[in-house]
Amino acid sequence: MPEDNMKTEMIRLLPKLRSFALRLCRNPDQADDLVQTTCERAIRSLDQFDPATRLDSWMFRILQNHYFNSVRDSANRARLFDLAMLDFEESYDGAKAAASSLELQKVRDFIGRLDEDNREVLLKIAVEGQSYKDVAAELGVPIGTVTSRLARARLKLREWLETDDTAPEVPIQSMPGGVL
Incomplete structure (x- = not known):
């Protein structure tokens, strides 16, 4: 598929991508960010797209992977922050x-x-x-x-x-x- 046709097809997929993102994260702002990041990554990686696959499947996979990675990263950051605060709260007494x-x-x-x-x-x-x-x-x-x-x-x-x-x-x- 020529690059111009791919970009047109990506634009046509935006409502479906947003709907999928909204079902994943249940937050409209975060869904918009997911769709934007997905499009950016897809455009940057056009050379890696296999024409034998479907464009919509490829983009949905990019969006899903990005979402799960961000959820996992947020959970790790929150866990590390909680551990740091626990150590801080237990070990630090300002008056002392x-x-x-x-x-x-x-x-x-x-x-x-x-x-x-x-x-x-x-x-x-x-x-x-x-x-x-x-x-x-x-x-x-x-x-x-x-x-x-x-x-x-x-x-x-x-x-x-x-x-x-x-x-x-x-x-x-x-x-x-x-x-x-």
Whole structure:
């Protein structure tokens, strides 16, 4: 069938295609979209049309396949969205997150007020997970000094947490003589 005759035949099929689409999706707007997409795909794929088959059967198959694919895709998107929302709803508590953020900021402020030597040891061991031996080697001090600095920082942190949640005004100082 020549291409011009095919396009004329496609136009003649539009009411039947729309009726079929409307029966599939039961939504006039969606039916119109299905018919339009079907015509676009058919025109783009004219070179794949087998003249031994019927044009109406070919176009109805294009419409049906497109409809079932879109239904399946929508169901998959909805399922994935529901799963994402379920995870979000179960794992996210806005009030808890805000409180945690404020608490974290308070702890950061407190750590920032520690004496530099004690702060450095606390961060390297408690936050970075380094060993006492590695921290001692990095700082060039004995392991006992690292232990003492960490103990003082932890003690001051514990005292602060047990009080009114305000960081102390006076930072922890090293002992005189510069050993610790």
